[in-house]
Amino acid sequence: MSESTEAYLQIGEVAERTGVTQRTLRFYEEKGLLRPPSRMDGGFRLYSEDDVTRVAHIRRLQNLLGLTLAEIKEMVEAEEMLQELKAQYRPEADISEKRRQLQEAIGVVTRQLGIVSQKAEQMSEMKEQMEERLRTFERWMTELEQIERKAPVA
Amino acid sequence: MSESTEAYLQIGEVAERTGVTQRTLRFYEEKGLLRPPSRMDGGFRLYSEDDVTRVAHIRRLQNLLGLTLAEIKEMVEAEEMLQELKAQYRPEADISEKRRQLQEAIGVVTRQLGIVSQKAEQMSEMKEQMEERLRTFERWMTELEQIERKAPVA
DNA sequence: CCGAGACTTTACTTCTACGTCAAGGTTATG
DNA sequence: CATAACCTTGACGTAGAAGTAAAGTCTCGG
CATH class of the missing domain: 1.20.5 (Single alpha-helices involved in coiled-coils or other helix-helix interfaces)
Structure with missing residues (x-):
C-alpha cells in the first residue's frame, strides 16, 4: 500500500490512538462532531491526522469543561470556520x-x-x-x- | 411552630434555596450523597443548614469538575469523616x-x-x-x- | 483465491441523573 | 374540621452518551 503520501488511518487505529472506541468515532460523526471522513472503495473510513487531533480536542472539552456534545459541536464548528478562513485566505x-x-x-x-x-x-x-x-x-x-x-x- | 431552636427546613425550602428540585434531593439521599435527614412525626423530611451547604458543594463538584455522583459520593464521605472528627475531637x-x-x-x-x-x-x-x-x-x-x-x- | 481479521450498518441495550405523573398522607390555618 | 398547600413513596419516562450484538462486507497476506 501507499503508506507514504498522507498516511490515512482506519477507524481501529484512530480508536487506539485517541483512546475512544470505534463506536464513539462513528457516533461523533453521526452527531456532526467529526466531518464524515473519506472512504476506501470498499467503504472503510479513512481518517487523517487532523481527525485524531480533533477527537483529542473533543475529549478535552468534554472532560475539562463538561460540555455536552451539542455544545462541543458549536465549538468545533468555529474551529472549522477558522480552518476554512485560513485555507481560502488568498482568494x-x-x-x-x-x-x-x-x-x-x-x-x-x-x-x-x-x-x-x-x-x-x-x-x-x-x-x-x-x-x-x-x-x-x-x-x-x-x-x-x-x-x-x-x-x-x- | 417552634422556628427558633435550629431552624429546620422542609424539602421545598431546601430545593428553593439550593436551586435543585425536590426530586433531586430525594435522589441524592437515595444514592447516599445526603445522609437521610431527620423527619417530622408525619414523615416530612427536616433538613439542616449543613444539608444546604452540602448540596451546594455537590453541585459545584458536578459542574466544575464534571464528576459523577458516584465519585462525588466518595468525596462527600470524606467531608463526613471530617465533620465527625471535628465533632468528637474531645473524647x-x-x-x-x-x-x-x-x-x-x-x-x-x-x-x-x-x-x-x-x-x-x-x-x-x-x-x-x-x-x-x-x-x-x-x-x-x-x-x-x-x-x-x-x-x-x- | 481464500481465510482471518478489520470494518460496515442496524438495532437493541445500558447507565446516569434526574423528570413526571399518580395516589395518597400531613400540616397549618380559618 | 375542612381544605389548600405541602409532603410521601412508587413507578415509569427521558435525554445524553455511548455499549453490545448480529449479520454481512472488505482487505490483505500467504
Missing part, C-alpha cells in the same frame, strides 16, 4: 462575507473564553479550599501524634 | 482509630487535590490557547478592515 472574493464569518467566530470564541475563564477561576478557589483543608488535617495529625507520644498506646 | 478515646481515619481522610483529600490541580492547570492552558486564538481572529479582522478601506464594497 479576495466577497470580503464582507468573510467579515461576517470572522465576526461570528470571534463571538463564539469570546463566549467560550468566558466560560473557561469563569471555570478556571472557580477551580482555583476550590483548589485553595482543598489545600487549606489538607493543611488542617495535617495539623490535626501532628497533634494526634504528639498526644500519642505522651501517652503511648497500651 | 480522647481510641486515638489510633482516629489516626487511621485521619490518615484516610488525608489520602482522599490529597487525591482530590491532585484531580483539581491537574484540571485547573489544563484549564489555564486551554484558556491561553483560546486567548491566543482570539487575538489571531482579531488581527485578521483588522487586516480585513484595512483591505476594505482600500477597496470599498462596490
Whole structure:
C-alpha cells in the first residue's frame, strides 16, 4: 500500500490512538462532531491526522469543561470556520462575507473564553479550599501524634 | 411552630434555596450523597443548614469538575469523616482509630487535590490557547478592515 | 483465491441523573 | 374540621452518551 503520501488511518487505529472506541468515532460523526471522513472503495473510513487531533480536542472539552456534545459541536464548528478562513485566505472574493464569518467566530470564541475563564477561576478557589483543608488535617495529625507520644498506646 | 431552636427546613425550602428540585434531593439521599435527614412525626423530611451547604458543594463538584455522583459520593464521605472528627475531637478515646481515619481522610483529600490541580492547570492552558486564538481572529479582522478601506464594497 | 481479521450498518441495550405523573398522607390555618 | 398547600413513596419516562450484538462486507497476506 501507499503508506507514504498522507498516511490515512482506519477507524481501529484512530480508536487506539485517541483512546475512544470505534463506536464513539462513528457516533461523533453521526452527531456532526467529526466531518464524515473519506472512504476506501470498499467503504472503510479513512481518517487523517487532523481527525485524531480533533477527537483529542473533543475529549478535552468534554472532560475539562463538561460540555455536552451539542455544545462541543458549536465549538468545533468555529474551529472549522477558522480552518476554512485560513485555507481560502488568498482568494479576495466577497470580503464582507468573510467579515461576517470572522465576526461570528470571534463571538463564539469570546463566549467560550468566558466560560473557561469563569471555570478556571472557580477551580482555583476550590483548589485553595482543598489545600487549606489538607493543611488542617495535617495539623490535626501532628497533634494526634504528639498526644500519642505522651501517652503511648497500651 | 417552634422556628427558633435550629431552624429546620422542609424539602421545598431546601430545593428553593439550593436551586435543585425536590426530586433531586430525594435522589441524592437515595444514592447516599445526603445522609437521610431527620423527619417530622408525619414523615416530612427536616433538613439542616449543613444539608444546604452540602448540596451546594455537590453541585459545584458536578459542574466544575464534571464528576459523577458516584465519585462525588466518595468525596462527600470524606467531608463526613471530617465533620465527625471535628465533632468528637474531645473524647480522647481510641486515638489510633482516629489516626487511621485521619490518615484516610488525608489520602482522599490529597487525591482530590491532585484531580483539581491537574484540571485547573489544563484549564489555564486551554484558556491561553483560546486567548491566543482570539487575538489571531482579531488581527485578521483588522487586516480585513484595512483591505476594505482600500477597496470599498462596490 | 481464500481465510482471518478489520470494518460496515442496524438495532437493541445500558447507565446516569434526574423528570413526571399518580395516589395518597400531613400540616397549618380559618 | 375542612381544605389548600405541602409532603410521601412508587413507578415509569427521558435525554445524553455511548455499549453490545448480529449479520454481512472488505482487505490483505500467504
